[in-house]
Amino acid sequence: MVNIAIxxxxxxxxNMALLIEQKKDFKLVGICDRNAYFFxxxxxxxxxxxxANSVEKVHGSVxxxxxxxxxxxxxxxxxxxxxxxxxxxxxxxxPNIAQEIISIRYKGVIVDALKRTKAVEMIKRLxxxxxxxxxxxxxxxxxxxxxxxxxxALAAQSFVEVLDVTIxxxxxxxxxxMYKATIREDIAHLPGFNPxxxxxxxxKEVMKELEKRNGILELHHMEHADDIMLExxxxxxxxxxxxxxIVDTKNPKKxxxxxxxxxxxxxxxxxxxxxxxxxDETTMAANVNGPILGYMKSGLWLYDLGTRGALxxxxxxxxxxxxxxxxxxxxxxQKTALAIAAS
Amino acid sequence: MVNIAIxxxxxxxxNMALLIEQKKDFKLVGICDRNAYFFxxxxxxxxxxxxANSVEKVHGSVxxxxxxxxxxxxxxxxxxxxxxxxxxxxxxxxPNIAQEIISIRYKGVIVDALKRTKAVEMIKRLxxxxxxxxxxxxxxxxxxxxxxxxxxALAAQSFVEVLDVTIxxxxxxxxxxMYKATIREDIAHLPGFNPxxxxxxxxKEVMKELEKRNGILELHHMEHADDIMLExxxxxxxxxxxxxxIVDTKNPKKxxxxxxxxxxxxxxxxxxxxxxxxxDETTMAANVNGPILGYMKSGLWLYDLGTRGALxxxxxxxxxxxxxxxxxxxxxxQKTALAIAAS
Numbered sequence: 001m002v003n004i005a006i007x008x009x010x011x012x013x014x015n016m017a018l019l020i021e022q023k024k025d026f027k028l029v030g031i032c033d034r035n036a037y038f039f040x041x042x043x044x045x046x047x048x049x050x051x052a053n054s055v056e057k058v059h060g061s062v063x064x065x066x067x068x069x070x071x072x073x074x075x076x077x078x079x080x081x082x083x084x085x086x087x088x089x090x091x092x093x094x095p096n097i098a099q100e101i102i103s104i105r106y107k108g109v110i111v112d113a114l115k116r117t118k119a120v121e122m123i124k125r126l127x128x129x130x131x132x133x134x135x136x137x138x139x140x141x142x143x144x145x146x147x148x149x150x151x152x153a154l155a156a157q158s159f160v161e162v163l164d165v166t167i168x169x170x171x172x173x174x175x176x177x178m179y180k181a182t183i184r185e186d187i188a189h190l191p192g193f194n195p196x197x198x199x200x201x202x203x204k205e206v207m208k209e210l211e212k213r214n215g216i217l218e219l220h221h222m223e224h225a226d227d228i229m230l231e232x233x234x235x236x237x238x239x240x241x242x243x244x245x246i247v248d249t250k251n252p253k254k255x256x257x258x259x260x261x262x263x264x265x266x267x268x269x270x271x272x273x274x275x276x277x278x279x280d281e282t283t284m285a286a287n288v289n290g291p292i293l294g295y296m297k298s299g300l301w302l303y304d305l306g307t308r309g310a311l312x313x314x315x316x317x318x319x320x321x322x323x324x325x326x327x328x329x330x331x332x333x334q335k336t337a338l339a340i341a342a343s
Numbered sequence: 344m345v346n347i348a349i350x351x352x353x354x355x356x357x358n359m360a361l362l363i364e365q366k367k368d369f370k371l372v373g374i375c376d377r378n379a380y381f382f383x384x385x386x387x388x389x390x391x392x393x394x395a396n397s398v399e400k401v402h403g404s405v406x407x408x409x410x411x412x413x414x415x416x417x418x419x420x421x422x423x424x425x426x427x428x429x430x431x432x433x434x435x436x437x438p439n440i441a442q443e444i445i446s447i448r449y450k451g452v453i454v455d456a457l458k459r460t461k462a463v464e465m466i467k468r469l470x471x472x473x474x475x476x477x478x479x480x481x482x483x484x485x486x487x488x489x490x491x492x493x494x495x496a497l498a499a500q501s502f503v504e505v506l507d508v509t510i511x512x513x514x515x516x517x518x519x520x521m522y523k524a525t526i527r528e529d530i531a532h533l534p535g536f537n538p539x540x541x542x543x544x545x546x547k548e549v550m551k552e553l554e555k556r557n558g559i560l561e562l563h564h565m566e567h568a569d570d571i572m573l574e575x576x577x578x579x580x581x582x583x584x585x586x587x588x589i590v591d592t593k594n595p596k597k598x599x600x601x602x603x604x605x606x607x608x609x610x611x612x613x614x615x616x617x618x619x620x621x622x623d624e625t626t627m628a629a630n631v632n633g634p635i636l637g638y639m640k641s642g643l644w645l646y647d648l649g650t651r652g653a654l655x656x657x658x659x660x661x662x663x664x665x666x667x668x669x670x671x672x673x674x675x676x677q678k679t680a681l682a683i684a685a686s
Contacts, residue, residue, distance in 0.1 A: 019610040022503045147500060150660065151619070154493055157633040157661050158625045160365045234663045263622075266629040267362040272622030276494070279606075279615030282501045286609040290500040305648040317660035320499050320577045 002300060002321075003041075003078060005030035007068055007097065008085035009055050011178045012113065015285035016085060016292065017046035025321045026293060030071050030079060036061040037071035041078055068097065073104045081109040081296045087181030088119055089188070089199040095122035098137060099129070107134040109299040113142030113288055115185065116195070117238075120145070120225035124232070124310050131309040136302060141295040141313040143287035144169055144243060145226045148260040148276065150291075152226070152241075153233050153314045155274035159264025162236035163271070166261045167226055169245035170254035171284050176210065182284070183210070186247050189222045215250035225312075233314040254280045258287070294318025345643060345664075346384075346421060348373035350411055350440065351428035352398050354521045355456065358628035359428060359635065360389035368664045369636060373414050373422060379404045380414035384421055411440065416447045424452040424639045430524030431462055432531070432542040438465035441480060442472070450477040452642040456485030456631050458528065459538070460581075463488070463568035466653050467575070474652040479645060484638040484656040486630035487512055487586060488569045491603040491619065493634075495569070495584075496576050496657045498617035502607025505579035506614070509604045510569055512588035513597035514627050519553065525627070526553070529590050532565045558593035568655075576657040597623045601630070637661025 004026055006013045013031065020028045028046065030039045033054055038044065038061035052058045055067070064070045072079070082101065088094045094112055101110065114120055123139040130137050140146055144167050152165045173179050180203070187209055188198040198206075210217075224243035231238040246255040258278040265271055278287060297319040302311075347369055349356045356374065363371045371389065373382045376397055381387065381404035395401045398410070407413045415422070425444065431437045437455055444453065457463055466482045473480050483489055487510050495508045516522050523546070530552055531541040541549075553560075567586035574581040589598040601621040608614055621630060640662040645654075 015610075019503070022610050147497065150497055151494065153660065153663060154490065154497060155619075156663050157490060157637040158621065158629045159633065160362070266625055267358075267365050267632075268626060268629060270624040270626070270629075272624035274619070274621050274625070276498075276617070276619045278501065278617050281613040281615035282609055282617070283611060283613070286501045286611060286613075289610070290502065294500040302648070305645070305650060307648060315660060315662065317493065317496065317658060318500050319658065320496060320505075 002026045002296065003029045003080045004296070005071060005075075005079045005082050006085050007032055007082060008087075009033035009049065010085065010087065010181050011285070012182070012288065013085035014050045014053070016083060016289045017044065017049040019046070019289045019293065021046035023293065023321050030075055031055055032067035032071045035065070035067065036063050037067040038062065039071060039075045069100060069104060072101060072106050076104065076106045079106070079108060081111065081300060082106070083292055083296070084110065084112040087185060088114055088116065088195075089181070089184060090195045091116055091119050092122060094119060095126065098123060098126055102126070102129055102133040102135065105133070109296060109303050110135060110137045111141050111292055111296050111299060112139050113146065113292060114139050115142070115145065115224055117223050117225045117228045120228055120312065127310040134308060136299050136308050137310045138295050138299050138316065139310060139312050140225045140229050141292050143258070143284060143291065145224060145229050146295075146313050147287055147291045148258070149226045149229050149314045150318070151276035152230060152260050152262050153235050155262040155276065156235045156264060158266060158272070158274065160267045162262060162264045163240060164261075164263040165226070165230060165236065165241045167224070167241075167243040168256065169258040170256035171245065171247045172252045172254045173247070173249050173284075174252035176249045180206075183247070183249055186217050186219060189219050190217065210249050215248060216255070217247040217249065219247065220244045229312040229314040232312055235314070291318050293321050297321050345369045345639065346372045346423045347639070348414060348418075348422045348425050349428050350375055350425060351430075352376035352392065353428065353430065353524050354628070355525070355631065356428035357393045357396070359426060359632045360387065360392040362389070362632045362636065364389035366636065366664050373418055374398055375410035375414045378408070378410065379406050380410040381405070382414060382418045412443060412447060415444060415449050419447065419449045422449070422451060424454065424643060425449070426635055426639070427453065427455040430528060431457055431459065431538075432524070432527060433538045434459055434462050435465060437462060438469065441466060441469055445469070445472055445476040445478065448476070452639060452646050453478060453480045454484050454635055454639050454642060455482050456489065456635060457482050458485070458488065458567060460566050460568045460571045463571055463655065470653040477651060479642050479651050480653045481638050481642050481659065482653060482655050483568045483572050484635050486601070486627060486634065488567060488572050489638075489656050490630055490634045491601070492569045492572050492657045493661070494619035495573060495603050495605050496578050498605040498619065499578045499607060501609060501615070501617065503610045505605060505607045506583060507604075507606040508569070508573060508579065508584045510567070510584075510586040511599065512601040513599035514588065514590045515595045515597045516590070516592050516627075517595035519592045523549075526590070526592055529560050529562060532562050533560065553592050558591060559598070560590040560592065562590070563587045572655040572657040575655055578657070634661050636664050640664050
């Protein structure tokens, strides 16, 4: 059983809490957001976290303006792995959190779903600090970068030279409120914007931008860490990797199927393209949080073998954490948890 | 630089020798077949091996009726990794070779491209012997099982339960002479055949079987180790994995695109299918030998970390071994090698 702490309680963190509920080899023991943290070694119900929509409102949580530090420093010996589910605005935000976790002397595995090339570069620069601190930090472990980058690294095996990797994602979001932070990060990729500008925009200004575009964000040649990750994995130089996509912020249906195409030259001199396509019914939440848990599991395996420092997801096969067999049992547990919370 | 020995000099072994020629971080130092072995620490030209079509005919090779034992016991300290490129007929043939390598006291990484469930089970049973012998043995590291199994294990990350994995491969072979052993293994999957029966058939009898089918082998519900490998990787129980394919033994064009479909249920209760499709221009040789080298590289990384025993490819991300930058240089080297051989 892996004891997990989630830093952040937005859409990503809440859905991760729900997902962990269905995994028999993971247990959510800690969670925090801006104003509070909550720790329970017996396990925290994902349903309660989702219902509360903020850690502060979870029964038994502790108010704190320094919640990450308080959660980790008080309970670091009981946390096997940390998922940083915070929005990364500005670019150095999560790298700074990583440094804070080092300074608290946490030892174990940390996983993030960072997206920007510059942010992943900042994490890689912490490599020797992380090694000294006895931490294995896996970066870029979401969908893209993450699942699709790994598919590209896998597909590369048929070739002696990878000529082009093109990642195209489709995201449909029914409710922008739930994914405010993610949508802000996407807007930062539009021409004329960057993470610094977006971090200063009000929600109203963001809404106005979305209205202008009829809720649709078309993203081309994004600064996405798939490029540096495939370069670090020796697959190809970063200039051969392109990431783009379409985000519909008013419709849960994906505007296009998320896919990655890997074109290369074989040892026989043939040029060919492998393709990996995600089913439309899988949401961003499923495609990000699933891989995060898979990489966490591999991370714990590698940690036991003595691996430390900063690695990207493109070098590691995520392991599968089996799901619970009995769904009735989960529902029962959730009901019990809700009854206790309400009492 | 990784020093490799190849056991076997059929289609698979010869093409591996050619592929290594184009990889800057691998060097072929040893090769053997039924009647001879050849070792050269400075590196063996893939072109010469291909041209000779048997180790015996390579200039400087040593005749031996016990070539595997002689090659490995004489040069084991100079071999980092071994690729077993022998046909596995009967089923226990390669597991027996593995035991022989243990008894010679070789220490390092061994990789195979085994296909049958029963054969992979035999290798797994050697786990503690391999651990004691200081060997890391990676099994099922070809295309299927191998590349496509890994794609399934990766795709599984979006789901909490994997409901179905269906692998369908297309293989086109221009020249059956070159892939005699592979085609024999395929025939063993047809109704009424098994590895024992096929191992006793003459080439003429095999040809007759192919003629009957107009050169086309349609394979359904094959005994393929993708099933046990995904079970061992906790992805799903083996009964949810199906492998089939069409092999055209008279035409280099693939009769269908090789693909794997992974259907699962997400934590949100949606059923969806991810798909990984290989480009038709990639041959079996490219899709088997590339992953073999990738798994070898990961295996050496894990070996340095202290991992020993028998693992399947579905738990490991193959690492990419960079290709040489300068093709003119390779051609020059090949010409020089041929000139020396001819002199």
